[in-house]
Amino acid sequence: MSRQVNIGVIGLGGMARFHIEQLEKVEGVRIVALCDVSEEALAEVGARLNVSEERRYREAGALIADAGVEGVVAVTPNDSHAAILLGCIAAGKPLFAEKPLTRTLDEAREVLEAYRSSPIPLLINFSYRNGPAFQAARKFVAEGKLGRINHLFVQYLQDWGSTVKNTPFLWRFDEAVTGTGTLGDLGSHMIDVAEYLTGGRMAELQAMLTTIVPERADLRSGEPVPVRVDDFACFNARFADGAVGVFQTSRNALGSGNQHEVALYGEKGTLRVSTLNDRELVWTYPTEDGRETVTETIDVAGNEGLNPWAEFAARIRGDRPANPLFAGLEDGYRNQLLLETVVRANAARAAVAVEAE
Incomplete structure (x- = not known):
C-alpha cells in the first residue's frame, strides 16, 4: 500500500469540489x-472531510506554510495564481x-x-489532455496514421453567458481578476x-476578440456593470511546420453546454475528437482507389485517459518517474x-509572430 500523502486545497468553489472528489x-x-x-465554505467542507478547525485557513500563504501539508491543490480565480505559484516555489512545496x-x-x-x-x-491542469479520446487522438497522430497535418479546426463552445441566461457580473467577467x-x-x-495533439508549434497568429454582451447586472445591486473582457474569440494560427489552424470559442453558443472539439485534416484522412463523446474517435479515410471515403467510429476504453490526481500524489512520493x-x-x-499573442494580434488587426520563449 502506498504511503499516505497529505494534501492542502486552496479554493473551495465548484471546480474545487470536483478536485476534492477525485482526490x-x-x-x-x-x-x-x-x-x-x-x-461558510470552510465550515461545510471542513466538517465533511474532518479537517480540524486550526487547519481551515483564510489565507493561502498560511496553508502553504503548514509543515504538515506535503502538496497543494489550488483552484482559485486567475488573479491569485501567480502568488500561489510563487509561494509554493519559495516553500519548495509541490503544486x-x-x-x-x-x-x-x-x-x-x-x-x-x-x-x-x-x-x-x-x-x-489542462484537463482535456486527460480524456480517453483525446489521449487516443494524440497517440493516433504520433503513430503517423494521419500523415502530415495540413490544417485543423478547434472550437470550444458554452452557452452560460448567453443573453437569455441573464448571467450576472461574475469574476470571470471582471478584467482585474x-x-x-x-x-x-x-x-x-x-x-x-x-x-x-499535433506536436506542432504555433508561429504566427491572427485574431478577433469581441464582447457580445457588453453589460451584466451586479450581483448585489442589480445595476448594469460594463464587461471589458471578451465573451467570443476567434483566431487563426500558422504552425512552424506549415499547418494552419482555425479556432473559435464562445460563451454565447445556445445549446452548447460544454462542447470542445477538434478536427485534424491530414494527408491520409481526417480525425475528429469531442467532449460530446469522450470515448470515441471519428476517422475518415479514402478507399483504396481514392474515389470514395469511409467514416469509422473507433471506441476508446476509459482507462486510456490520464489521472492527474494520482500522478500528483506519485510525484510527491517520488516513487516513479x-x-x-x-x-x-x-x-x-x-x-x-x-x-498574449492572440491579444496582441487582435489589437494590431494583423498577423503577429509568436515571440521566442
Missing part, C-alpha cells in the same frame, strides 16, 4: 488542510494548479524565472490541446505566451 478516490491521499475566503498559468504574461515571466531557479513537482474572458478560460484549452504527458510549468508559460 478522495486516490489511494493513500488525505486532505488535511483547506483554505478559502468564505467561512497542482489550475490553468491559465497566471493572469498576465508579465506574471508568468516572474513565475517561470522563479521556477527555473528552484523547480518543484508541479502540474498545470481574470485578465481575458473566454479566451483565457476556454481558449487556453484550445491552444494547449492543438499543440498537444514523472509522466511527461501531463502539463508542467513550461507548458503553462507557453500557453500564456500564446494567449
Whole structure:
C-alpha cells in the first residue's frame, strides 16, 4: 500500500469540489488542510472531510506554510495564481494548479524565472489532455496514421453567458481578476490541446476578440456593470511546420453546454475528437482507389485517459518517474505566451509572430 500523502486545497468553489472528489478516490491521499475566503465554505467542507478547525485557513500563504501539508491543490480565480505559484516555489512545496498559468504574461515571466531557479513537482491542469479520446487522438497522430497535418479546426463552445441566461457580473467577467474572458478560460484549452495533439508549434497568429454582451447586472445591486473582457474569440494560427489552424470559442453558443472539439485534416484522412463523446474517435479515410471515403467510429476504453490526481500524489512520493504527458510549468508559460499573442494580434488587426520563449 502506498504511503499516505497529505494534501492542502486552496479554493473551495465548484471546480474545487470536483478536485476534492477525485482526490478522495486516490489511494493513500488525505486532505488535511483547506483554505478559502468564505467561512461558510470552510465550515461545510471542513466538517465533511474532518479537517480540524486550526487547519481551515483564510489565507493561502498560511496553508502553504503548514509543515504538515506535503502538496497543494489550488483552484482559485486567475488573479491569485501567480502568488500561489510563487509561494509554493519559495516553500519548495509541490503544486497542482489550475490553468491559465497566471493572469498576465508579465506574471508568468516572474513565475517561470522563479521556477527555473528552484523547480518543484508541479502540474498545470489542462484537463482535456486527460480524456480517453483525446489521449487516443494524440497517440493516433504520433503513430503517423494521419500523415502530415495540413490544417485543423478547434472550437470550444458554452452557452452560460448567453443573453437569455441573464448571467450576472461574475469574476470571470471582471478584467482585474481574470485578465481575458473566454479566451483565457476556454481558449487556453484550445491552444494547449492543438499543440498537444499535433506536436506542432504555433508561429504566427491572427485574431478577433469581441464582447457580445457588453453589460451584466451586479450581483448585489442589480445595476448594469460594463464587461471589458471578451465573451467570443476567434483566431487563426500558422504552425512552424506549415499547418494552419482555425479556432473559435464562445460563451454565447445556445445549446452548447460544454462542447470542445477538434478536427485534424491530414494527408491520409481526417480525425475528429469531442467532449460530446469522450470515448470515441471519428476517422475518415479514402478507399483504396481514392474515389470514395469511409467514416469509422473507433471506441476508446476509459482507462486510456490520464489521472492527474494520482500522478500528483506519485510525484510527491517520488516513487516513479514523472509522466511527461501531463502539463508542467513550461507548458503553462507557453500557453500564456500564446494567449498574449492572440491579444496582441487582435489589437494590431494583423498577423503577429509568436515571440521566442
